[in-house]
Amino acid sequence: xxxxxxxxxxxxxxxxxxVFLECVQDMDHxxxxxxxxxxxxxxxxxxxxxxxxxxEKGDIPEGYSVSREKKERFxxxxxxxxxxxxxxxxxxxxxxxxxxxxxxxxxxxxxxxTVV
Amino acid sequence: xxSVTQPDIHITVSEGASLELRCNYSYGATPYLFWYVQSPGxxxxxxxxxxxxxxxxxGIKGFEAEFKRSQSSFNLRKPSVHWSDAAEYxxxxxxxxxxxxxxxxxxxxxxxxx
Numbered sequence: 001x002x003x004x005x006x007x008x009x010x011x012x013x014x015x016x017x018x019v020f021l022e023c024v025q026d027m028d029h030x031x032x033x034x035x036x037x038x039x040x041x042x043x044x045x046x047x048x049x050x051x052x053x054x055x056e057k058g059d060i061p062e063g064y065s066v067s068r069e070k071k072e073r074f075x076x077x078x079x080x081x082x083x084x085x086x087x088x089x090x091x092x093x094x095x096x097x098x099x100x101x102x103x104x105x106x107x108x109x110x111x112x113x114t115v116v
Numbered sequence: 117x118x119s120v121t122q123p124d125i126h127i128t129v130s131e132g133a134s135l136e137l138r139c140n141y142s143y144g145a146t147p148y149l150f151w152y153v154q155s156p157g158x159x160x161x162x163x164x165x166x167x168x169x170x171x172x173x174x175g176i177k178g179f180e181a182e183f184k185r186s187q188s189s190f191n192l193r194k195p196s197v198h199w200s201d202a203a204e205y206x207x208x209x210x211x212x213x214x215x216x217x218x219x220x221x222x223x224x225x226x227x228x229x230x
Contacts, residue, residue: 004159031217033217035220040125040222041222042206042220042221042222042223043160043206043208043220044220045217045218045219048217058217090159090160092160104162104165105150105162105217105218106162107152107159107160107161108159109157109158109159110157110158110159
């Protein structure tokens, strides 16, 4: 089974702190994603990466950055956390092989971040 | 720009009754469409996907969806709902033909009454 693991399920951070959310996948997938989920807004794409050291902005990249130094790991960084970044963060991955537009995107269980 | 609309925020269905969750998309070319389910506090699980061929797609847990190009719709159906189907359901479309990321609707919460 594909496994996407988010190391922290629940975090509480203070305003202004630098926050790292870590994600690891074990299927040698090329693509990795970070989404943010808020009630009534669904999932919104923050950043994605289609290869090591490559990244693309999604729909809401402001206030976030990412790092992909190894194929299996994709980190989301909040440089200076703010209360409006309190949310559920979902990491995901997919393969680029075959017909990539039809490839399944696999999700982690999410990281609940509260910024106080 | 591509977008996905799920018109129903919350639906309640009696156990054993049929279910239809609506999804409309906006996309210029042939869309690649997905339905995901999320149980409380969990990540998303793929129910089914469409990217070509037969417009009626079968998925896991007894779900199916029908792609209707003329109506720009991809509605999810199940003939008989079980209490364990209570969850949030998301429709999604691939952002482009390369399909590296998905655009999600805002979700429909399904409650099942006994």
